[in-house]
Amino acid sequence: MNDERMIRSLLREAPPSADVVAEGRRRLYAAPPRRRRWRVPGLGIAGLGLAAAATAAVVAVTASGPPPASEHAPPKAMTARQVLLAAAEKAAGEPVGRYWHTHVISGQAYHVAKGDYVIDGARHELDQWTARSAEDDDVFRSRFAGAIPQTAADRAAWRRAGSPTVWRVLSNGQYIRQTAAPDRWDLVRMTPAEKNGYEKLVARARKQCAGHPQGCPQQQLTQAQREALADDPAALRQRLLTTSGKGGPSNVLAQAGDFLAQPGSPKLNAAVFRVLADTPGIRNAGSVTDLRGRTAIALTARATDTSGVFDTQLLLQPGTYRVLGTQTVLVAGRGAETAGIKPGTVYTEQLFLEMGWTDSAPR
Known part of the structure; x- marks a missing residue:
């Protein structure tokens, strides 16, 4: 399943911003997930709830395997x-x-x-x-x-x-x-x-x-x-x-x-x-x-x-x-x-x- 879709499905309110999703993906694929508290720059206090939800969704995604191949595929050559x-x-x-x-x-x-x-x-x-x-x-x-x-x-x-x-x-x-x-x-x-x-x-x-x-x-x-x-x-x-x-x-x-x-x-x-x-x-x-x-x-x-x-x-x-x-x-x-x-x-x-x-x- 697409990880962004999972993130959206876990939220009852509006989906997280693109910045939140991107930060969650970066942390997921850079190292094994671990329990920690983190804060996305620029979110402020109001954004901490969304960040926490994104973190939970990211942890859940690890059980489904590696990221979609399309995200790491090299750009196609021009025709x-x-x-x-x-x-x-x-x-x-x-x-x-x-x-x-x-x-x-x-x-x-x-x-x-x-x-x-x-x-x-x-x-x-x-x-x-x-x-x-x-x-x-x-x-x-x-x-x-x-x-x-x-x-x-x-x-x-x-x-x-x-x-x-x-x-x-x-x-x-x-x-x-x-x-x-x-x-x-x-x-x-x-x-x-x-x-x-x-x-x-x-x-x-x-x-x-x-x-x-x-x-x-x-x-x-x-x-x-x-x-x-x-x-x-x-x-x-x-x-x-x-x-x-x-x-x-x-x-x-x-x-x-x-x-x-x-x-x-x-x-x-x-x-x-x-x-x-x-x-x-x-x-x-x-x-x-x-x-x-x-x-x-x-x-x-x-x-x-x-x-x-x-x-x-x-x-x-x-x-x-x-x-x-x-x-x-x-x-x-x-x-x-x-x-x-x-x-x-x-x-x-x-x-x-x-x-x-x-x-x-x-x-």
């Missing part, structure tokens, strides 16, 4: 839908700044047979500021970053293998060269005049493709078209589905990560999270640590292709629910591309070191 709706609420309140700044690094796992370890290769780093105003410059910096052993265990195996700085690894059916030496940064600055010229070029291409859709790739949305999707959840969902190829939940998660990495209003970003919240097949895989050592909530969907079974994960920062990136984790490998790579390895990643609106000037 993926709950996390995504919380993320939508947070995104809706984010401020807008002068620039949309993203610093992203992406890579892929490659197995090195000599030494039996994994490197994170094909690492591309992009650092860009996209101005909200057409009167400000856009700034882009990019480079190929050097390949590195992926985990602490891989670093140890790499050292045992002689700490090589060049590797020959299999990628897309052929062997490619990977090196630990990073490239120089490539800097591009677009002035307002150059941005205007680029927009005219894009507009001309759109017009040409309108008459010959079969010969043109899917067109990038203009900023105005992207923002219009915030008021049309069905169109936003369709955009994420069609752009993601197969349209499964894992592809939608990856596409949503790309979509959120582009400049967007708080309203649009919140709408993306709400669309994900209504997408079946996404689960909360709990807390993970990304390749940068950051703790993240992993919203996950599983998919299979010719290389094996993978979990695609959208990584959110606990508490703020800001996007930390996306990654695919190997569940079961198949074929030469994943040979030697253990389940649980991060196979591909796109991690955001910085992402969001800022008033800081490009640096």
Whole structure:
């Protein structure tokens, strides 16, 4: 029987307050009951009768066994839908700044047979500021970053293998060269005049493709078209589905990560999270640590292709629910591309070191 119900049944007057019941439970479960006189702070003389009744009820409860399991059970983890709706609420309140700044690094796992370890290769780093105003410059910096052993265990195996700085690894059916030496940064600055010229070029291409859709790739949305999707959840969902190829939940998660990495209003970003919240097949895989050592909530969907079974994960920062990136984790490998790579390895990643609106000037 519930102990609070027992307490209430022993009283002819009004039931004891929540404070009285809580104090009775605390004393019951902290130590074996014994005859003693006690006083609950704040009750005063008038409350002593209720306290005594609660004590008697607490003593009686000891004969019925341990407390209900629900009182000591850990809180249930949030579902993926709950996390995504919380993320939508947070995104809706984010401020807008002068620039949309993203610093992203992406890579892929490659197995090195000599030494039996994994490197994170094909690492591309992009650092860009996209101005909200057409009167400000856009700034882009990019480079190929050097390949590195992926985990602490891989670093140890790499050292045992002689700490090589060049590797020959299999990628897309052929062997490619990977090196630990990073490239120089490539800097591009677009002035307002150059941005205007680029927009005219894009507009001309759109017009040409309108008459010959079969010969043109899917067109990038203009900023105005992207923002219009915030008021049309069905169109936003369709955009994420069609752009993601197969349209499964894992592809939608990856596409949503790309979509959120582009400049967007708080309203649009919140709408993306709400669309994900209504997408079946996404689960909360709990807390993970990304390749940068950051703790993240992993919203996950599983998919299979010719290389094996993978979990695609959208990584959110606990508490703020800001996007930390996306990654695919190997569940079961198949074929030469994943040979030697253990389940649980991060196979591909796109991690955001910085992402969001800022008033800081490009640096």
